[in-house]
Amino acid sequence: MPRSRLREPAHQVSPRARLMWALSGAAESLVLLVVQVLWWFIDEDGSRTPHLVVGVIWLLLTAVYLVVMPQWRYRVHRWEATPSAVYTQTGWIAQERRIAPISRIQTVDLARGPVSQLFRLATVTVTTASAAGPLKIHGLDVEDARRLIDELTAATVAEPGDAT
Amino acid sequence: MTEPWLGDRPPAVPPLLPLPPPGHATPPELRDVETDWRRLNPRMLLIHPVQEAIRFLPALAGVFILGRTSDSGGYWEYAALLAVIGLGLLRYFTTRFRIENGQIELRKGLVNKRVIATPADRVRTVDLTSPIFHRILGLAKVEIGTAGTGKDRLVLDALALPEARHLRDELIHRRNVVLATHDTDMPAPQGDPVDGLAPPPAGPTDADGRSTTVWSGPDTPGTETVLLTFDPRWVRFAPLTLTGVFSALAILGFGNQFLQRYLQQADLGSTVSSLTRHPIWIDVLVGLVGAAVLVSLLAIIGYVLQFWAFRLTRHSGGTLHVTRGLTTTRETSIEEKRLRGLEVGQPFGLRLARGGRLHAITTGLTKKEQERGSAWLVPSAPRTVVDRVAAAVLDDDEALHADLTPHGPAARRRRFTRAVVPALVLAAAAWVLIRTVDLPAWVGVVCLVPLVVSPFLAADRYAGLGHHLTARHLVVRQGTFVRRRDVLQRDGIIGWKIEQSFFQRRAGLAHVVATTAAGKQSYVAYDVPLDAGLALVREIDPGLFGQFAAR
Structure with a gap:
């Protein structure tokens, strides 16, 4: 049997996505810091050593997380749209590739959260008739996202039927 | 549209469409049909108030207790009861439906008026349900499922059973809804004639129920073949x-x-x-x-x-009918055109007892309906019965019985590490705790049980994994506690996912997920070697795969 491999999708997302991921990652680890601060005030015992140990571990992990995660995500996150299909690759530690034929697309949707607005980014979501497989492209430049949506919408209208 | 009638007897509404003369072969299309606004069955006047009373039972009980304890001596409690009954009656008088221009329209509500309309050609399933009171009165609730996600469904609660069945047959088989009120030229119908619709099914009924002719429209008799009858x-x-x-x-x-x-x-x-x-x-x-x-x-x-009384039949019009239930009877119709495959399920206990069960993979059923069991084709039954029905429903013997391609040594290793390592960790933790904090020894023994069981579990889980591709179907199998062989139509696949965790990438494995609009929405080849998994995608969707294939 010939080896069949998929190549990566053609386009990377916007480089600013790294900043966005770093910022949301920082927000996540801040939640952990809040828990620690609470622990600091609730704990009545004299010894502060456990707090300091946990604090140092937090600092190290956060630093590694904020440096590694956005870079890794940026290298993984890719997308491609051809006249007949959409192809995405997402994740970092766990990765996922999704393919959907244009003919099976039901909705195309652009979303901008507060953080992505800050970096002029957008998330494009492509849904099919299956509840299992919406394709999401995070961290697209807003202009690129708009163009992609227009192209996909035009292509979808041209195709009849959605296999329900 | 004029108000049809408000009394308890309808005036004889003349047919809006000229009936086809006897011998004339072309019946009117559904979209040309127009009926007057019609009410639900008047027998619902008996059920609605009871239903409302049950809904307001806590409030009613409160009012009655209050009435007893306070000495105001008023008739508040009876007024409340009357109000509730009145509400039930209102539900009957405010609900109306009609079929017009190929649309089914339902109008309900007094204060919040709502009109729900559904194009008849988007109807995917029609379910009839008769809870116990409905059954006593010979009624059935009609639930009409459309191509959407199930929110926009129409519920007619309720019609007389023959009328409901007839409506279902007309909607599902897209036959003509003939507006015969009391037409003597029709082939003698049995049961009550139905206002606004053609007479109920009649015709030669075989006592054995092997093959029954169903009257459906004046010129298109369908036959029903029994595929399965319940065995106590x-x-x-x-x-x-x-x-x-x-x-x-x-x-x-x-x-x-x-x-x-x-x-x-x-x-x-x-x-x-x-x-x-x-x-x-x-x-x-x-x-x-x-x-x-x-x-x-x-x-x-x-x-x-x-x-109880589970019965699976195939209608020559292209539908599968399931009837089941002891107190509440349900009738589900699944269009074979919408059938995307089968799930042959074998929970662990059934596997030991050589039993199995069968589900249809189909569009148009909501998640709730699937959980409620509307997609059952065979309930828990001997495996031979399951195989027989599966073969009758799905004409692909290879997909149902062929040996599957196993997922190889890497998948086997992964099954073993994933089962044994957590059991080892648990046992080690128990050992450490027994040594340090005097955990009773029997806890340690209990913690050893998973370690003893895990290799068998892993071996069985690996034995369950497999995939196969036939000319028309993708077959995947997995599971120990519920082993399932999913047979999915290749045409029903509408997208792909290839999922790889960190360890899967190192082992060269992937979960290859075929997404579909039917059934569980996605069917997965778990831990398949990446090459074999991608080969499935390439075989099924060569055009799609070719665009993104590595050169």
Whole structure:
């Protein structure tokens, strides 16, 4: 049997996505810091050593997380749209590739959260008739996202039927 | 549109469409049909108030208790009861439906008026449900499922059973809805003639039920072939499935409230003290056996309630009909055109007892309906029965019985690490705790059980993994506690996912997920070698795969 491999999708997302991921990652680890601060005030015992140990571990992990995660995500996150299909690759530690034929697309949707607005980014979501497989492209430049949506919408209208 | 009628008897509405003259072959299309606004069956006047009363039972009870305790001596409680009954009557008088220009329209509500319309050609499923009161009165609730996600469904609660069946046949088979009110030229119909629709099904009914002619439209008789009839001996499979046990627990939970009341009243103190004279393991044993017997009994009761008189038939118009239920009867119709495949399920207990069950993979059923069991084609039954029905429904013997391609040594290793490593960690943790903090030794023994079981579990899980591709179907199989062989139409696949965790990438494995609009929405080849998984995608969707293939 010939080896069949998929190549990566053609386009990377916007480089600013790294900043966005770093910022949301920082927000996540801040939640952990809040828990620690609470622990600091609730704990009545004299010894502060456990707090300091946990604090140092937090600092190290956060630093590694904020440096590694956005870079890794940026290298993984890719997308491609051809006249007949959409192809995405997402994740970092766990990765996922999704393919959907244009003919099976039901909705195309652009979303901008507060953080992505800050970096002029957008998330494009492509849904099919299956509840299992919406394709999401995070961290697209807003202009690129708009163009992609227009192209996909035009292509979808041209195709009849959605296999329900 | 004029108001049709408000009394209890309809005036004889003349047919809006000229009936086809006898012998004329072309019936009017559904979209040309127009009916007057019609009400639900007047017998619902008996049911709606009861339903409303049950809905407002807590409030009513409150009012009545208040009425008893306060000495105002008023008739408030009766006024409240009347209001509730009135509300029920209003529901009847404010609900109307009609079929017009190929649309089914439902109008309801007094204050919040709502009109729900659905194009008849988007109807995917029509379910008839008759809870016990409906059954006594010969009524059925009609639930019309459309191509959407299930929110925009139409519920007609309720019509007379023959009328409901007839409406279903017309909608599902896209036959003509003929507006015959009382036409004597029709082939003699049995049962009540139905206003606004053609007469109910009639015709030669075979006593054995092997093949029955169903009257559907004046010129298109359909035949119904029986694929499966219920065998009471199947109830022995009921306690062997989690579904059975869960339904037992549901009944138990329901009964628990009553039980507790009696337990509190009965003086159990003496019985309990007499029990404690035996060694504890006897009590444990008796308790376990008692629980097993109780759960088995309840599982059987649940099975009987749900599947009694289960009957699967195929209509020549291209639908599968499922009828089932002891007190509440349900009739589900699945268009074979919408059938995307089958799931042959074997929960662990059924596998040991050589049993199985069969589900349809189909579009148009909501998640709730699937959980409620509308996609069942065979309830828990002997495997031979499951195989026979599967072969009758799906004309692809290879997909149902061919040996599957195993997922190879890497998948086997992954199954073993994933089963054994957590068990090892647990055992090690227990050992450390016994050494350090005097954990009782029997806890350690209990913690060893997963370690002993895990290799067998891993081996069985690996044995379950497999995939196969036939000319028309993708077959995947997995699972230990519920082993499932999913047979999915290649045409029904509408997208792909290739999922890889960090360890899967190192092992060269992937979960290859075929997404579909039907059934569970996605069917997965778990831990398939990446090359083999991608080969599946390439075989099924060469055009799609080719665009993104590495050169």
